[in-house]
Structures are given as C-alpha cells and as structure tokens.
Amino acid sequence: METAIPTTEISDNFTTKPTIFPRSGYSILAFLMFLNAAFSIFNNLLVILVTMKYPQLRNPINIFILNLSFSDLLMTLCGTTIVISTNYHGYFYLGEKFCIFQGFAVNYFGIVSLWSLTILAFERYNVVCEPVGALKLSTQRGYQGLTFIWLFCLIWAIAPLLGWSSYGPEGVQTSCSIGWEERSWSNYSYLITYFLTCFVIPVAIIGFSYGSILCSLHKLNRKIEEQGGRTNKEEEFRVVVMVLFMVIAFLVCWLPYTIFALIVVINPTLYIPPLAATLPTYFAKTSPVYNPIIYIFLNKQFRHCAVLCLTCGHIDLSVPEEDGPSMIVPTEIQAATKNNQVTPA
Template sequence: MSSNSSSATFYNDTPTAQPTIFPRSGYSILSFLMFLNAIFSIINNMLVIAVTIKYPQLRNPMNVFILNMSFSDLMMTLFGTTIVVSTNYHGYFYLGETFCVLQGFAVNYFGIVSLWSLTILAYERYNVVCQPIGALKLSTVRGYRGIAFIWTFCLIWAIAPLFGWSSYALEGVQTSCSIGWQVRSWSNYSYTITLFLTCFIIPVGIIGMSYSKILISLYKLNRKIEEQGGKTSREEEIRVSVMVLFMVIAFLVCWLPYAIFAMIVVIDPTLYMSPLAATLPTYFAKTSPVYNPIIYIFLNKEFRSCAVKFLTCGHMSLSTLEEDTASVEIVVIPKENQVAPSQ
C-alpha cells in the first residue's frame, strides 16, 4: 500500500472541510508541544544574537558561524515551528497551497543552512586546534567567505524543488509542509538520495572527523605534558569530551530520523507509513533550534559571562557569581578544619 501522500489536499477554512486522519486531541498535543518548542527557540536564539551584537569580543571569525546558525535557527522557527503551532491548533493546513510551498522552502533552506553552519564550524575548529597554521588562516574575511558559501550552496538545494526536482508538499498528519519525500517518483528519489549524501552523510563525516581529531589532539597534548612532568587539566579534557558527545548526539537526534525515513521511501516505495510516523521526523528536526544555542553557545564561558551582564544590565558578571559561590563555600567549612594563616 502506498503512503498517504495522495491525501495531501488543501481544505477551505470551514468546519465541514477539515480532515480526520488524526484525532483532534492529537493535533492539540502537537500544537502545545510545538508552542513550547517555539518559545524556547525564539528566546534562546534571540539572546545569542543580541549578546553577540552587543559585545564586540564575541564577534570573532569562529563565532560568526555560531551567529549564522542562531539566525538560521530563528528563521526556521519563525517560518516553520510557529506555523505548525497554528495549523495543528486548527487541525489542518488552512493557509493554502502557495503558503505550503513557501513554508516548505523556508524550513528546508534555513534547516540546511543551520546544518552546514555546524559542519563548517567543526571543520574550522579542527583547523585551529590540529593544524599548525590553522589559527592564522581563520580570519574575518575567511569567515564571511564561509558564510557566503553556506547560504549559496544551501540555496541551490532549497530552490531545486521549485523547479521540478522533487517538490514541496503536505506531509504526515497534513499540518506542515516539507520536501515531498513521501511522493513516489524518480524525480523525488534522485533528489532525496542526493540530498541525503550532501546534507547528511558528508556533514556527519566532517563533524565526526573534526571532533575526533580534536579529542585525539587534546589527549596527546596532555600525555606529552605529563611525560615532561607538567600538570594537565583533566577537567578540561572531560569537558571537551562531554561537549563533543552532546554535539554529535544532538545532531543525530535532529537529522537521523528524517534521513532514515526519507531513505526508507526510496528503498521500499510500497511501504505504508502512518501519518504520525511520517510527521515525527520533521518535528524532530524542528527541535534543533532549541538545543543548538545551549550546546554551542551557553557552554562557552566567555559567552555566558557576557550573557549574564546583558540580562542584568551590567549589574552582575559571571566572575562575581563565581566569587559569591566561592565565599559561601568557605563560610561553611567547619572551624576545626580551618588553619589560621601565618603572620
């Protein structure tokens, strides 16, 4: 049995025209979850953008890719997540076919831009850490050239369905639009396979290679310092390892379901997928704007310090908070364990 892609029909905004392929309570739950997703995504990414613009020390060539990611994530939320909040509330895509195509294009475009921003960021970090002249190569001009490449390269893939190579259409429970990967056609198959290679396999390979080499380089550096009798920062090695682990897991949680379901359609065109199963992959992808800022920005001490100053209008800094915490820790030390300083 084929997928439910044939039911991708646009309905007039009348109660009698609404589809019933999914329980009304299910639409309400999806609307609420996407509402929470949109709120956190907008707050997180707007904070990243505002803080980066306000504090010049954050606008270095490396952070320009993070700023680019936050902007694309914000756009994906505004053009994607907020729309599905409304359409799920209504229980169907009431905005019409033209708006469906525009939404599908925007989500695809900004999603790929965010994905490739993470990929180039990983590669540039590898250059700086593992290559002797990597830090010298990473200039502001190089950073902006990388941004220009990302937006141009991703635009090619986003506009291709507008010219007949695949298409943008309703998906799953019929409340959101994306690439018509459920459509059984050779045009869609070839586009899906090519997009899978260029926007999943290659990025995963670059990210995995880059961060693996960074961890190996950090490990070798610590071993060399220990052999020379120096003291290494084991905490820093653990912090970087945990951060990389979260990066890879978040990336796979976001994009792996989408890639798997798209390829399943290509491998077995006769396989039937329920509307909910066909919807979940793109909804997982829409969660990336929430945790990307947390993983790539808020784990950065310099940014956290600037964010605290920004949120408190300069009345408090991260160093002040740490000093206050340290003073509290000193106060609670039992008296019998204290040693008076020498005079």
C-alpha cells in the same frame, strides 16, 4: 477514526479537514510547538543581541555561531510558529502556496543551520589541530564561508520548486516539507543526493573534526605526563562530554530525515503511518532550541556576557583568566588563538 488520507489527495484540497489524528493529539502537538517556538525565539534572539552588543564576541569563528542562531530563528518564525496554528486548527488551512513557502523555508534554513554546524566544526579543528592555518582565519574568510553556506543550501531548497522533488503536506497534514511520500524517480534521485550532501558529508566532516580535536588533546596530555607534568583529567572528560553532546544533538535532528529518506527509496511500497512521517521534521524543528544551549550558552565567555546583558550589568561572572581561549584549545596554541577564537567551554 477514518483511514489515513493519502498526501496527494490532501495536496489537491487544502480546505478538507482530515481526521488522520485525534483532535486531542493535534492540541498536544500545538502546545509542544508553542513551547518549542517560545524557547527557540528567546534563546536565538538573546544570542544575536549579546553577540552584537559585545565586541569581544565578534570574531571570525563566531560568525558561524551568529549565522547558526540567525538561521535557527528564521526556521522557527517560518516553520514552528505556523505549525502551532495549523495544529490548533487540525489541518493545514493556509492553502497550497503557503504550504510550499513553509516547506521551502524550513528546508532552506534547516540546511543552512546544518552546514553552519559543519563549517564551525571544521574551523574549530583548524584552531586546535592546525594552529598555523588558524592564524589565517580572517573576517573575510568567515564571510566567504557564509556565502558558500547560503548559496549552496539555496540550490537544495530551490530544486523542489523547479520540479526535482516537491513540497507538500506531510504526516498528520499540519506541516509541509519535502514530498517524502512521492513515489517517482525524480523524487528518489533528489532524496539520495540530499542524503549524501546534507547528511553523509556533514557527518563525516563533523566526526573527523571533533575526533581530531579529542585525539589532539589526549596526545598533548600524554606528552605532558611523559615529561613529568600534571594534566587535568576532569577537563579532558568535559571536552569528551561536550563533543558527544554536539554529535548526538546533530544526529537527533537529522538522523530521522535520513532514515525516512532511505526507507522511501529502498521500499517505495511500504506504508508509513502519518505520525511516523511527521516525526522527521518535528525533530528538526527542535534544533533551534538546543543549538544555542550546546554551542553557545556553554561557552564561558558568552555566558558571562549574556548574564551582564540580562542583568543590565549588575552581575558580572567573568574572571581575568577567562579572557583567553576555552578549554578545548591546547596550551601550546593558546597564544596563537587568544585574540582570534572562541571555542566551546
């Protein structure tokens, strides 16, 4: 096996077939990405179809869930499907311009998904912890949130095209992303700012939002117990588990990016093996598979609509009591949010 070829050399010659990784390794990656793409396309298309078909799912907060599936679908079509082919060939044979396009698309749609999760968490916090503010959530406000997400994320995706960092082959040279391995102050400043705006701030908002939801639910249950009422500990446990899944999934997707960026900035001379350099974007490419499962399919109301859609109406799992909000909305504000919100179940 030959010595790993530096990224800068491959960026200048996309017709060179590198031998960074064994041929069988590329085949395994191609197969894994094929499975990833198949599940991602099916899951997200189903979410979009069901949401558009059933009016009860189209409400202000679900705009962000629909946007999440849309950006995840685009990320799969513009990223994962390309990686299947390039891994099959063993190198990025499509050329430099296509490499830049793929890097831009994956970066852009990935950040859109990330900030969709962030705004979704904050709106759920408003529903549970700020019931008065939740009443103000309207379709117009939802579209304003979407406009912010797409424009804000576009800034970070376009920046490398304008010379602040760059896009190019990464790791085992079958996919393209931000030029993590580029050793320049321009790249370092981009990575640091990217780290703050696309990881630290979202994690802080998500942590605060879901942490507040758990505290609110716990305080409500304790208040009910003090008044001699009965609480559902199993339900509270399910909420805790759901929140943990949300946070862990978010970290699995984006923490490798963060660690990689910090390593490059802190120790520019450190050699990073090609496979290790590939892992961050591959972890991100798995998010379109599990995002619909965690954020959407575990929602009772959506799950029932999905079963109706897939079985052409022959199987109906819904029951009357589930027309209302889901379990993470405290009883005190269910009446206020019944017709407005759909939260995880």
